[in-house]
Amino acid sequence: MRKLFQNKVVAIVAVTLIMIAIIALGAIPGSPFSKITKPLSVILDPIQTVFEKIGTKISDFYSAIAEGMEIRKENEELRAEIAELEYEVQQGEEARIRWEELKSAFSIQDSFENYHIHGASVLSREADEWFSVIRVNVGTDSGIDVSDGSFAVVDARMNLIGRVMSTDVKSSKILPILHEGFNVSAKVNVVNGAVVLVTGDVVLKNDGLCMVTRIPANVVLQPGDELVTSGEGGLFPAGIPIGVIESFDNTDPSHPTATLRPYAEISSIKDVFIMVPNSEDDKGQPELTPSASSSDTTSDTSLASEEVTTGTQAPVESGEDE
Amino acid sequence: MNKKERARQIIVYAIYIISVCCLQVSFSGNFRLLGRSCDLMLVFVALAGYLFGTRDGLVVGAIVGLLRDYFSGTVVPGVNLEPIVLFGVGMLAFFYIGLLASVLFRKRFRRKYMLGILQVALISILYYSLCHVISFVCLSVSGNLNTYHSFRYIVFSSVCPQVMINVIGSIPMLFLLRFVGPYRKGVRSSLIDGYSVEDRKWQSV
Numbered sequence: 001m002r003k004l005f006q007n008k009v010v011a012i013v014a015v016t017l018i019m020i021a022i023i024a025l026g027a028i029p030g031s032p033f034s035k036i037t038k039p040l041s042v043i044l045d046p047i048q049t050v051f052e053k054i055g056t057k058i059s060d061f062y063s064a065i066a067e068g069m070e071i072r073k074e075n076e077e078l079r080a081e082i083a084e085l086e087y088e089v090q091q092g093e094e095a096r097i098r099w100e101e102l103k104s105a106f107s108i109q110d111s112f113e114n115y116h117i118h119g120a121s122v123l124s125r126e127a128d129e130w131f132s133v134i135r136v137n138v139g140t141d142s143g144i145d146v147s148d149g150s151f152a153v154v155d156a157r158m159n160l161i162g163r164v165m166s167t168d169v170k171s172s173k174i175l176p177i178l179h180e181g182f183n184v185s186a187k188v189n190v191v192n193g194a195v196v197l198v199t200g201d202v203v204l205k206n207d208g209l210c211m212v213t214r215i216p217a218n219v220v221l222q223p224g225d226e227l228v229t230s231g232e233g234g235l236f237p238a239g240i241p242i243g244v245i246e247s248f249d250n251t252d253p254s255h256p257t258a259t260l261r262p263y264a265e266i267s268s269i270k271d272v273f274i275m276v277p278n279s280e281d282d283k284g285q286p287e288l289t290p291s292a293s294s295s296d297t298t299s300d301t302s303l304a305s306e307e308v309t310t311g312t313q314a315p316v317e318s319g320e321d322e
Numbered sequence: 323m324n325k326k327e328r329a330r331q332i333i334v335y336a337i338y339i340i341s342v343c344c345l346q347v348s349f350s351g352n353f354r355l356l357g358r359s360c361d362l363m364l365v366f367v368a369l370a371g372y373l374f375g376t377r378d379g380l381v382v383g384a385i386v387g388l389l390r391d392y393f394s395g396t397v398v399p400g401v402n403l404e405p406i407v408l409f410g411v412g413m414l415a416f417f418y419i420g421l422l423a424s425v426l427f428r429k430r431f432r433r434k435y436m437l438g439i440l441q442v443a444l445i446s447i448l449y450y451s452l453c454h455v456i457s458f459v460c461l462s463v464s465g466n467l468n469t470y471h472s473f474r475y476i477v478f479s480s481v482c483p484q485v486m487i488n489v490i491g492s493i494p495m496l497f498l499l500r501f502v503g504p505y506r507k508g509v510r511s512s513l514i515d516g517y518s519v520e521d522r523k524w525q526s527v
Contacts, residue, residue, distance in 0.1 A: 008376070012421065015384075019417065023410040036409060040392050048393070051344035124347035124393040128361055129480075130453050131394035131412060135347075165397060165407050173395050173407070180461065181397040181405035202461065203469045211468050257468070 030147065041139065041168030048123050049137065115237065118142055118274040123171060134174040136272055139167050144274055146172075152229075152236045152275045159263035160184070160229060160240045161272055172274070176266045177242070178205040185232040186212070186242055194219040195230050198242055198260055208267070209246060212258035221248045221258045237275065327506070334503035335370075335382060342366045343389040356483040360491030361446070363390055367416050368445045369495055371423030372438050374510045383420025387413035399466040419445055435496055442492040446485040454480070 025033040064071065118138050126132035138144050144151065144167050151164045153174050162176040163184075175182050183199040194216050201211040215221065225245040231238025243262035250256045323331070342362045350359035363386045371379025390412035400406045423445055427437075454476050461467040471480065 012380070015380075015417065016414065019410050019414040023408055023414065026409040027406050033409070037392050040388075044389070044392060047340060048344055048348070051341075052348050055349055124344075125350070127346055127350075127363065127390050127394040127412075128453075128484075130457060131390055131396055133395040133397055133407075135393055135395075165395075165405065175397050175405055179397060179405075180466065181399040183399075183403050183405075199466070199468070201468050202457065203471055213468065 037166070038168050041170050045123065045137070045139075045168070045170040048135075052123060114278050115275040116143075116278055118144060118276060120172070120272050120274060122270055122272065132176070132179055133165065134162070134176055134266075134272075135171050136174055136274075137171055138274065139170045139172050141169055144172050144276065150235055152240060154240060154273050154275060155264045155269055156271060156273070157263065158240060158273075160236070160242045161264045161266065161269060163235065164274060174272065176200075177210060177262050177264065178208065178266055180205065182210075184236055184242065185230045186227040187230040188219075188221065189226040189228045189241075194221075195232065196221075196227070196258075198227060204259060208261065208265075210243070210260045210262060212245065212260050213255070215256045215258065217253065217256070219256075220250070221245045221256075223247060227260060330506075331504045335378075338366060338498075338504070339382065339385055339389065343386060343393060347393040355487050355490070358483050358487050360487045361484065362491060362495070363387075363416070364419065364446060364449060365442050365488050365492045365495050367419050368423040368442045369438050369492060369499055371420040372426075372441045373435070373499055374424075374505065376421060376424040378504075378510070379420030379424035380417060381420075383416040383418070384413055387416030387419075390416065398460050399464045401464050403466075415449070419449060422448075435500060438496050439489055439492050443485050443489050446488045447481060450481045450484055451476075 022033060022036065025031050026036060120136035120138040122134055123137050124135040126134070144164060146164050146167050153161045153163060155161050160177055162174045162179070162182060165173045165175045167173075177184075177198075177200065179200040180202050181200065183197055185195060186198045187193040187195045195214075196212050196216075196219075197214040199211050199213060201209070204211055212221070212227070223245055227242045227245065229236040229238055229240040229242060241263055243260045243264075246259045246261045248256070248258045346359075346362045350362075353359055367379065367383045367386050370382040388410075391409050394412075396408045396411045397405045398408060423441060426441065426444065454471070458467070458470050461470065
């Protein structure tokens, strides 16, 4: 047997077969092979975090030198702005107290209050077009476990970013909305809006767009129409803003398609929020007020501003803080 | 190879592998040319295999591929619209890149340093072309193929720019492997013996 494995070709074939077996068994849902990365997570994530921090510090240092004069000027402007904002905060605090009173009085339900929101920072991005999953710094130790399903991921403005695909001890993989494997049931954000399917597309993702299919035959989508999650399928809660229709193609009336520009800018996102239902009973579909959407999705690096990020009363945890 | 050399080899390889992988997945977006960033992992595996032989190519390729799977990962659309995570595809692909780099043109090139750049270009063309083919097949089989890139796009906007960026990235990588390690003087002695070149300068152009 040993002599057999000394033969290079036999050894290479054996290793190849083992790798193919790992790929095949790992793809089976619930297979123990899908947890093969957990030990790696314990070793690699801290190293990756250190790299990330070093890189950010170097980048900040050079930015500080390069933008010194500009920063000084900006600093003066910001001081004036801070004074102004402090006044507004006082006003806002009063408004908040009043809102709480009104909320209790009218039993207004907060959007997604049945969801626990976990804040996380992006650890690593795509390696190339085919290895394009995002890794974030919260995992099973923060209560994110996808063995029973998956969770929606949103940005600081509650716009849909993607879904959690797998979790390790300290990190999770997120499938972004632009990926060709991604799909979500959506509806036009009007009363009785048509339900459609939003999917990632190989060609469109280069332009930051998604494909919209399964459009009912009698529906004509207009550029600028907003799509939100429909809640069908149970994975994504209803009402999460996805994006706006960019174009509509009805050349084949039996299969009309449209392109959608997501609100979330995946390429520049630094922080994400994972929506975990509080319990099985709470997996209801509360509607999000459409006003929560915005096309301005610049990444908000301040995970500290937790209450602001969701605009809801849902509890927020920061991956960095843990 | 004595214990000291072996230790140096392992430590230097470990540093290279971790650095290359972390750089690629963390900061590749900051260093883009023609809309693409250098695939440092591929360049590193191709050069390690080319310069230091089959064993190094295979081992380094498998480890780098494993880390590529871990950090980024491959997801393919499933038949019932449910995406499937495939772990190990990178490991398998890079294992073969390491193998290929160590055998392709070995006799003719005799592992001359500067021709390593050509090796990187060839392997890049092969890798990206195959990825497009596999991607097309996977999407077709799963019934999720709405559209796919035109041949013109694949050649002129995907493969060619990526090969160019990889070639540029291979130059500093080549110098690193030559002057920093993993072997002293950038030469793996067991490979020289295999060729019995008199002046022992067979790796220079």
